[in-house]
Every structure is written in C-alpha cells, then in structure tokens.
Amino acid sequence: MHPAAVGRRLLGLMKGHVILPMPVAAFGFFAVNNLVQDYFGTGKDFFHGSFTTRKDPDDIAEFYQAEDLLKVVAGHPFFFRLFMDKVVVGDTPVEENEALLCVDESRMTVKNLGMEVAFEITDQEEDFEGKTIRTFTRHERFLDYIPVLNDWGFKVLLWDQTWTYGFRCHEGGLVEVYHHGNDFYGPWPVRLIVQLHQRYVLWACNRLINSEAFGNDEDGFWADKKQEMLDCMARFASPFRARERTYSEGSAMRIVIN
Numbered sequence: 198m199h200p201a202a203v204g205r206r207l208l209g210l211m212k213g214h215v216i217l218p219m220p221v222a223a224f225g226f227f228a229v230n231n232l233v234q235d236y237f238g239t240g241k242d243f244f245h246g247s248f249t250t251r252k253d254p255d256d257i258a259e260f261y262q263a264e265d266l267l268k269v270v271a272g273h274p275f276f277f278r279l280f281m282d283k284v285v286v287g288d289t290p291v292e293e294n295e296a297l298l299c300v301d302e303s304r305m306t307v308k309n310l311g312m313e314v315a316f317e318i319t320d321q322e323e324d325f326e327g328k329t330i331r332t333f334t335r336h337e338r339f340l341d342y343i344p345v346l347n348d349w350g351f352k353v354l355l356w357d358q359t360w361t362y363g364f365r366c367h368e369g370g371l372v373e374v375y376h377h378g379n380d381f382y383g384p385w386p387v388r389l390i391v392q393l394h395q396r397y398v399l400w401a402c403n404r405l406i407n408s409e410a411f412g413n414d415e416d417g418f419w420a421d422k423k424q425e426m427l428d429c430m431a432r433f434a435s436p437f438r439a440r441e442r443t444y445s446e447g448s449a450m451r452i453v454i455n
C-alpha cells in the first residue's frame with residue numbers, strides 16, 4: 198500500500214468515534230488510574246535533591262530549626278499566617294505506639310485544616326565514608342486528614358508524607374545540604390503537587406543559603422536583603438499582636454513570632 202494511503206487511513210482512525218459501554222469505559226479508567234497510582238502514588242524515597250555550600254554549618258542548622266524554613270515552605274505570607282495562626286503545640290508521646298516518629302518527637306496540630314505534624318532534630322558527629330563528620334537532620338512527618346472533622350475526632354486520612362532535611366560537613370569547609378522524601382501515602386496527583394512544591398523549596402533554600410545575606414544577620418543591610426529574598430519574611434506589625442507567641446518548642450527547636 199502506498200505510504201500516503203496508509204497515512205490517510207491512520208488519520209481516519211484517529212478521527213473516528215468509538216462507542217464503548219459504560220462498564221467498559223469505567224473499567225478502563227480505573228485500570229489506568231491504578232497503573233498511574235502504582236508508579237506515581239504511594240511509594241518510598243520518592244524525592245531527593247541537594248546542593249553544596251561553604252556557609253557556616255551553625256547558621257545552616259539554625260535555619261533548618263527556626264521559622265525561616267517554614268516561611269520558605271509556605272511560599273507566601275498569606276499561607277504562613279493561615280497555618281501558623283492555627284498551630285497548637287501537642288504533647289510529647291509517652292509510649293512508642295503513640296508516636297508518629299519516635300518518643301522524643303515534638304508534635305503540632307493545625308486546627309481546622311486537618312494537619313498533624315511530628316518532627317525530631319538531631320545534630321551529631323558520625324562516621325561517613327571512613328571519616329568522622331558533622332551531620333544534621335530534621336526528620337518530619339505530615340499527616341493530612343479531612344479538615345474540621347479531624348478536630349471533632351473523626352480522623353479520615355487523606356495523605357501521609359515523611360521528609361528529612363539535613364546536611365553533611367565535608368573536608369575543606371564544603372557542606373552538602375539535602376532534602377529527601379522518605380515515604381508518601383496518598384493519591385498520585387497530590388504526590389506530584391508535593392514533588393513540584395518541594396523542588397521550589399529546594400531551589401529557594403539553595404538561593405537563600407548561598408546568598409551573601411545568609412549568615413550576616415547582624416549587618417542591617419544584609420538583614421534587609423535576607424528579608425527581601427524570602428517571600429514570607431515580611432513582618433506583620435499590628436497593635437493587636439503586640440505580645441510574642443511561641444508556636445513550637447522542644448528540646449531542639451523553638452518557633453517564635455514577634
């Protein structure tokens with residue numbers, strides 16, 4: 198058959214209408230969705246990104262323990278206030294079966310939004326590739342339930358994700374900073390959104406940490422530059438918010454907003 202005739206026939210097939218019974222179409226939809234879910238939904242080690250810097254490890258550790266990281270994650274002052282104004286500090290679990298991560302975790306609940314957060318922070322020296330180096334990790338778990346119902350005691354899980362933010366110090370003052378997605382449970386569209394968001398978070402952290410403003414907070418000029426670089430670093434001055442509010446405090450972390 199002539200190639201032109203083959204092309205016309207294929208084009209005709211593509212433009213043709215196929216009528217499928219509803220049960221067949223529904224089965225096909227669910228089959229494709231399940232296939233996509235297997236590859237892009239629930240899974241382990243679903244994200245990893247890193248960058249290097251020569252900034253002071255103490256400054257990096259402080260950044261990943263304080264509210265600056267939360268401002269980067271929020272992405273905008275509106276979302277930062279939306280979450281932080283509803284944060285309630287939870288109790289440390291007594292028994293291991295009550296913990297989301299470990300018995301030493303700190304826990305927070307975001308009221309009316311159905312989010313529960315648990316995190317633990319470690320800063321220590323360990324053997325890595327035959328050498329003793331400083332390592333820092335912020336291990337964090339986010340559980341999202343149906344909003345409002347969760348506050349009434351009806352927990353219907355939507356998705357569950359666990360992350361590790363950390364760094365390793367190498368010879369010559371080089372520091373490797375990494376963000377790693379450990380586990381994700383939930384629908385694949387949410388996982389894709391989470392991955393895109395975390396790519397932004399990694400880019401924003403790299404941009405901030407490797408800037409001249411980072412670690413120069415005592416200099417007024419660079420302190421202002423740092424404020425400009427973070428979308429959520431704006432101060433929300435208000436006569437009705439004169440007192441200091443502590444949103445989270447644990448053995449290794451304390452979040453305070455003036």
